[in-house]
């Protein structure tokens with residue numbers, strides 16, 4: 001598709017998105033891709049004052065949220081046709097991404113509702129991952145069917161949501177051309193998590209120093225929750241095989257469960273459990289992640305550990321927390337569930353697993369010009385919603401990264417804002433003064449570009465926008481450099 005066609009299709013898409021915001025829908029179809037900009041509008045500080053309100057007040061607030069959300073839900077309508085890739089610009093690494101999972105994937109009460117009956121946020125990790133992969137704003141490239149309360153049986157069978165609506169098998173979202181599937185499932189099997197959520201905090205006063213919940217779930221010396229896990233493993237293994245049957249070429253990533261409980265076993269206001277119960281259920285969560293990891297490796301697919309990196313980010317960690325504690329905050333997260341910060345972290349962990357180590361992240365970056373508020377560092381901050389923009393509306397503006405030392409590099413990942421460069425080149429240097437072009441194009445079409453070139457040693461990498469794709473300057477959400 002030529003440049004003009006691309007520009008028009010993008011404008012139409014924006015107009016349709018805007019129209020959707022004005023529509024009032026009554027059905028509960030997903031709009032996980034539909035409402036442009038919503039993932040960025042968390043709009044509320046992470047620690048609001050609602051966390052300690054009573055249940056009855058919480059319910060009334062929740063009703064308001066659901067009503068407001070219904071106003072934003074509209075049926076998915078046809079979008080503009082897919083954008084063709086320019087011949088000399090390598091296509092994005094992923095063509096169609098499907099997210100499967102339960103509430104740890106869906107993200108209940110994280111601001112930005114995508115589905116009411118599934119309590120799914122469009123600030124969950126699949127959405128942020130889709131944005132980072134350049135899929136979210138494209139047509140038919142990202143499908144998130146994760147649903148709160150789902151378990152392994154919801155993957156191949158019908159599922160009744162917490163609101164009583166019916167959802168078909170999640171695996172129905174997989175297409176023959178699906179090439180990336182994330183799977184976060186298993187915690188709800190046989191009410192594993194539900195037993196903890198529903199009973200443990202209430203039992204704390206029975207034994208403030210012991211493990212009353214563990215005792216309540218131990219029969220004749222046998223831990224009733226631990227004995228679920230081997231069966232969970234077998235069912236997750238079956239799900240992995242079913243995904244393979246439907247999409248033989250897909251990369252399958254099993255995503256583990258975020259750490260919730262504090263490693264030092266010390267209770268806090270948000271985790272009102274006896275120390276022994278913290279130790280007990282934290283151990284069970286590790287066992288759950290262990291069986292997911294084993295199921296993944298034994299079936300030849302990838303596992304992403306989110307529990308380990310969550311050290312120091314448990315529900316007692318205050319502003320560093322990735323998970324909510326015992327209180328549901330209807331403007332932040334459901335009880336014992338990931339916060340937006342946790343979802344962002346999981347998205348990055350999965351992204352890193354897919355891509356390798358970004359050699360540019362956090363390094364010094366400069367530009368030929370900068371529009372106020374859009375600093376060069378915004379292109380290297382790993383946040384797909386922040387960007388660098390050149391100030392001058394002219395060609396040959398550039399962005400330069402100092403990798404800190406000479407490295408072997410062979411690939412760049414670029415996420416362009418609307419103001420993309422139609423023609424650009426990648427230059428490298430070992431001393432910052434003598435530059436060599438390793439790759440160039442005159443026919444790019446914006447969006448996400450994967451740029452591969454012959455492996456080369458360089459300390460400095462410079463992107464030069466030889467020709468703008470729009471009447472604006474040039475602007476990048478992300479620029480990443482890899483040696484793989």
Ligand SMILES: [Ca+2]
Nearest residue numbers: 378383386477
């Ligand atoms: Ca950014």
